[in-house]
Structure formats: structure tokens, C-alpha cells
Amino acid sequence: QVQTVESGGGLVQPGGSLRLSCVVSGVSLESYDMGWVRQAPGKEREGVSCNRHRSDDTWYADSVKGRFTISRDNAKNTVYLQMNSLKPEDTAVYYCATGRCADSGYTSVGPFGSWGQGTQVTVSS
Numbered sequence: 403q404v405q406t407v408e409s410g411g412g413l414v415q416p417g418g419s420l421r422l423s424c425v426v427s428g429v430s431l432e433s434y435d436m437g438w439v440r441q442a443p444g445k446e447r448e449g450v451s452c453n454r455h456r457s458d459d460t461w462y463a464d465s466v467k468g469r470f471t472i473s474r475d476n477a478k479n480t481v482y483l484q485m486n487s488l489k490p491e492d493t494a495v496y497y498c499a500t501g502r503c504a505d506s507g508y509t510s511v512g513p514f515g516s517w518g519q520g521t522q523v524t525v526s527s
Contacts, residue, residue, distance in 0.1 A: 411521030424498030452503035
């Protein structure tokens, strides 16, 4: 059974950094485009970033460009999101997900099975 476990979130002051990790089990990550989505209170789930499984091509939402960096280690079945210069508006639950990643955007976003617990990122002074 496919399982995704996100970690690395926490409480951080504005301008701080966090590194999120998503460990995927039950499937080979090398076969899937992967990305990160987030959902803030009262807001819809939105795509944050993604990368393609057969290249290092990436996409970032305009709101995080220049601040976040997505990467992966297929050998470890792990996806990372380095988050720098965090802002209060980055506060959300972050989830890793699959989908279709292209230069034009991140589409067909969804979990492998069902959405998990994600990891809470809170940016506050």
C-alpha cells in the first residue's frame, strides 16, 4: 500500500527557514511526478511546487518563486521542499502529492490514495 509521510514543519518566525520531507513507500518514486501542495485555513488547496520524474524540471507557484526549492532523491523515495524567507502567508498544512508537472504548471494534483495528515507550517512573530 502506498504511504506518504510528511515531516519537517513547525513554528518559525517570518524570514526563517524550514525543510520539509516526504517519504513515499509502496511505490517507486522515480516513476512519478511529485509535488507539494498546501491548504491554509479557509482556503482551497493550492499547488506550491513540483518536479518531473524523468528530469529535474520544476515548477513553482508565483507566490513562492525565489524562496522555495523542490528536490528529490529517488533512491530514498523522498521529496524535499526547502522553504526560505518564510512569510506569514505561507502558513498552511503542506502535503506531498503526485500529478503532472510541466513548465506551464502542476495539474491533475492528487494523493496516491487519500490525503494524509501533512505537516503544519506556521509562520508567526
